[in-house]
Amino acid sequence: MANIEFLHVTKLYGGDMPAVRDLNLEIAEGEFVVLVGPSGCGKTTALRMVAGLEEITAGEIRIGGHVVNDLAPRERDIAMVFQNYALYPHKTVYENLAFGLRMRKVPKAEQKTRVEEIARVLGLGDMLQRRPAQLSGGQRQRVAMGRAIVREPKAFLMDEPLSNLDAKLRVQMRAEIARIQQALKVTALYVTHDQVEAMTMGHRVAVMRDGVLQQVDTPQRLYDAPANLFVASFVGSPPMNLLQAGIDYGAGTLQLGETEVTLPSDVLASRPGLRAFTGRTVAVGIRPEDVREAAGWDGARLRGRILLVESLGSEQLVHIEIAAAPLERTDLVDAAAQPAASPLGVDGLGQAVTLLGRFDRHLLLRPGEAVEVAIDPQLLHFFDLETGAAIPSVQVPLAAEVAT
């Protein structure tokens, strides 16, 4: 077991846009770190550089304190699980599991005991003589995991290992991988584009975009205090509601469309950074679960109209159209998280934003109805519209790296 360090790592393909730009990240011994981001953000490239399958253009990667830039993959003593499993189709399950041991000249008898032990743990005991083509997706996934585990490597690298599984199996394997990692206490770097996977599995989550690391933190803090608009829009499902608002720090008000929201003094006091934005427009974010049906709640009231109600069984997801300015800087947020611009438009109002709310399932709501929602100003997130960076609250200081 060992830690993995990225020190100013850059990867250039061809020479134009870097796939990974000045990446600094440490994965501690025994830690489970998830690299997450939309496709093409450089997360897989970063992982492949650790494996030695991709050359490093600049910077250093260290495993257990040793610089591995010029080491061949086999000299790094790491194990990798590939997205398509990469099981050797002409070898049996047993031979697949034993391949790494054979390459490392482990004695035959020990190979046998170790392979059989792993097969038993993973429930593959009676499939050792089958070939990969005769296995189901979940079983193949388990063989791929087993092949990594049996070697007892310094670190695990996993490249979207669950993306080929169906939804139910994915949830099951998600827990299983996390359990295995905890039991073995092996350093693990896991790449995924699925933020739910990232949030549920990692001790820490590193969010990447366009080759640049955006934020590294525990899942909870990533959710509570996103460092910028991109992280705010990427983490969380459904994503955070984002809109534009004018701010007046002196008067303590926030102008949301035609509604003036009063910011209590404690909100202002905890965000001294807001003072500099007086008279300007900022991006304001609110999580869907913090948008509440007004009855019984304090806080700023917003009027709107229900566009759509999606029942999820345990709760309902309500799309509410309110009069406010939509976010103009769509380049700063995750493209996939942006709802389509409101197609209908509230009568007589200029601009409209669709606000997503997570409501109690017992509320009777119908599309077309007028509704009033309450928003607790304490739960608002503020972002600089120029850079996308969060305007931090002193109560939740941003300790981790912030992309510039």
Place this chain on the structure above:
Amino acid sequence: MSAVTPMAPTPVRAAAFRPGSRRRLRKGGWNALALLVLVVMVFPVYWMVSTAFKPGQKILSYTPQWFPTHPTVSNFSDATHQAFFWNAVKNSLIVVSVVVALSLVLAFLAALALAKFHFYGRKPFIVVILGVQMVPLAALIIPLYIMMSRLNDVKGVNHVLGVDKLGGVIAMYLTFVLPFAVWTLRGFLLGVPKELEESAMVDGATRFGAFVRILLPLVGPGLVATSIFAFIQAWNEFIIAYVFLHTPEKQTLMVWLASFTTLRGTEWGPLMAGATLCSLPVIVFFLLVQRRIAFGLTAGAVKG
């Protein structure tokens, strides 16, 4: 399961019945066509074999004899006792085995380079490999002959290469077997996901080790398909061998077969017996690897 679920009789609609019968008719038509094609393909082979067993006077009779009524093996003994038969067998075997072995090794390495490595001029090279196969062989014979005859004067090379040397013919055969073999194998190699090699390398294999342990077994069917192609090409080739090999001791079987046609006419009986004998090795080789080629050719067709 002894219980039979009673079912309401399904009303048979005329409309549902007719498309079925039309489909059956169409299927029958295709089958008849396939049968016709089969007969056209098989008949010459049958005629060759049956002629080989006919005594001389029955071969050119005005009323064709479909089946040899008094089969004889004298044609076969005539053929095998014809001058230089065993020389020709030996030469053919040498040429074929060297061509198959060399083309497999060279084509595998070349295909590996084309499929797995990026280098300057790779695309044009692939186009050239395709283009070369489109040049008619007959147009090349004279230039190739001139080149080969010059090699006869080059010291060091002229032991192996040149006109009237088996090595020369082998080199000629490789020029048209290799492009096809490289192209086919490249398709097979492209069909192997690169993660398999990468996984092997992470698991502790060297790059070469990954080729040998993972790639080579996986392109096995491709190698078999290629070797069959090379075998058939080298075994059946006539025109190059006929032009390049002058001395009777150095001729291959196909050239030897032509020796039955003389100024006084053609000895059809021994010729057909010889031809039958010559087709045996190809059939045997094909039967040996036939199960693999069926898989190999489809796999190659889908990918690449």
